[in-house]
Amino acid sequence: MKVRFLGGTREVGRSALHVTTEKAKILLDYGVMLARPPGFPMHVKPKDVDAIAMSHCHLDHSGAIPVFHLHKKIPVFGTRLSFDLVQVLISDFIHLSGYYLPFEYIELQTMLRSCVSLDYKEPRAVGDAQIQLLDAGHLPGSAQVLVEAEGKRLLYTSDYNLTETRLLHGADKDYGELDALIIESTYADEEHVDRKASEKEFVENVTEVVENGGTVLVPAFGVGRSQEIICILAAHHFDHPVTIDGMTRKTNRIMMNHTSFLQDPRLFMNAVHSAIWVEDRRDRRGAPKKPGVIVSPAGMLKGGPAAFYVQKIGTKSRNAIFLVSYQIPGTPGRELLEKGRCVIDGKMRKVKARVEKFDFSSHSGANELKETVKSLKGSPKVYVVHGAEGNCKKFAKWVKKEMGFEAVAPRSGDTFTI
Numbered sequence: 058m059k060v061r062f063l064g065g066t067r068e069v070g071r072s073a074l075h076v077t078t079e080k081a082k083i084l085l086d087y088g089v090m091l092a093r094p095p096g097f098p099m100h101v102k103p104k105d106v107d108a109i110a111m112s113h114c115h116l117d118h119s120g121a122i123p124v125f126h127l128h129k130k131i132p133v134f135g136t137r138l139s140f141d142l143v144q145v146l147i148s149d150f151i152h153l154s155g156y157y158l159p160f161e162y163i164e165l166q167t168m169l170r171s172c173v174s175l176d177y178k179e180p181r182a183v184g185d186a187q188i189q190l191l192d193a194g195h196l197p198g199s200a201q202v203l204v205e206a207e208g209k210r211l212l213y214t215s216d217y218n219l220t221e222t223r224l225l226h227g228a229d230k231d232y233g234e235l236d237a238l239i240i241e242s243t244y245a246d247e248e249h250v251d252r253k254a255s256e257k258e259f260v261e262n263v264t265e266v267v268e269n270g271g272t273v274l275v276p277a278f279g280v281g282r283s284q285e286i287i288c289i290l291a292a293h294h295f296d297h298p299v300t301i302d303g304m305t306r307k308t309n310r311i312m313m314n315h316t317s318f319l320q321d322p323r324l325f326m327n328a329v330h331s332a333i334w335v336e337d338r339r340d341r342r343g344a345p346k347k348p349g350v351i352v353s354p355a356g357m358l359k360g361g362p363a364a365f366y367v368q369k370i371g372t373k374s375r376n377a378i379f380l381v382s383y384q385i386p387g388t389p390g391r392e393l394l395e396k397g398r399c400v401i402d403g404k405m406r407k408v409k410a411r412v413e414k415f416d417f418s419s420h421s422g423a424n425e426l427k428e429t430v431k432s433l434k435g436s437p438k439v440y441v442v443h444g445a446e447g448n449c450k451k452f453a454k455w456v457k458k459e460m461g462f463e464a465v466a467p468r469s470g471d472t473f474t475i
Contacts, residue, residue: 058209061472064098065442067449069243070117073098074213078206081184084109085202085213089120094157097121099469103129108183111135112215113199114142114280120150123160126167134181134188137174138198138315142280144169145307193217194228195419196281197318209475211237219425220252223288225320234435237475242444245452249422259415260293267297267348271375276363276390278356278382279304281419284312286352286381291328298349302335302362305354345369356382357390368401376410381417430456439464
């Protein structure tokens, strides 16, 4: 079994791996780097791909898969919820970036017709290999991918989270004995705040602002984070208005049809039904004028209704903007967090509203990453990916030194035999 790393190495974005055996050629993810123009992984000829396993719907893992459906139908394995969500995300991506992309809606439709839904732990043969999806706990429908062939077992965590949240169970760690582990390292140098403490602090701060007559804007990713936030508010019996807007409305409807993927379906349904859904411009203009919470994409304030709301909410000191998503350097959210300013009425201005950041990450923190490696059975080779600012190398060094496993932070183009 050979693994070639095509992207997502020593960086966060464009995750892609090519696993080959004597009779199988499998792609694990094929994502994009969200930039302008978008960045793509290394090229693979469609004839060198028998099947694609899509770990989850986030574009940095799925956004370039339609490239393989220009002239043929290649099966794409994933969960049924991931496929429903990826249709929304890639459609939006094409709409926003169409000029820069080597595919259009027709290729997305061909890709969606090629999708083969798998339940967690349901084995599927591809040539002489077998793949299986395990719950990743990262976002609804997300999966880790286990590949077995030629007597070898390789586990690709993709993005995963061991911590149980209001929305999801923690990741499945029942891997059995492994020969190779490909593990993310997004937070290899950072511990997450205790989840319950983070929730309590968030709800207390939101309540304080609203009860003092203010409005709280919570910019949040449309898939996963928005739903987590409304579930946290519902779980803590927050009894003030909660408004949802943007892509969150579409993804909520999709998740309402797939509640078996959620940790507490009843809590989710209660949260969704008690929220106010923005239906038109009138609703959008009215939402910031009354005390309450507005949960809306984009999580980094890079477009979406949140970019509109920040201009209304940011001008008054009684209001607040609570960031709950990772803020990439160079995004409006990062600018707001570090310098307290954003674009209001076409000009960069100082924000009067209170600005704070709360940790609700959907990735494993340093402790969980170490716990995963410590609990491994066998003596696997460890490949560390999906980490910026030296995290891949740092974590590979820790694995080697503390656990004695062979560990490496590969570069794009590197090929290893397992």
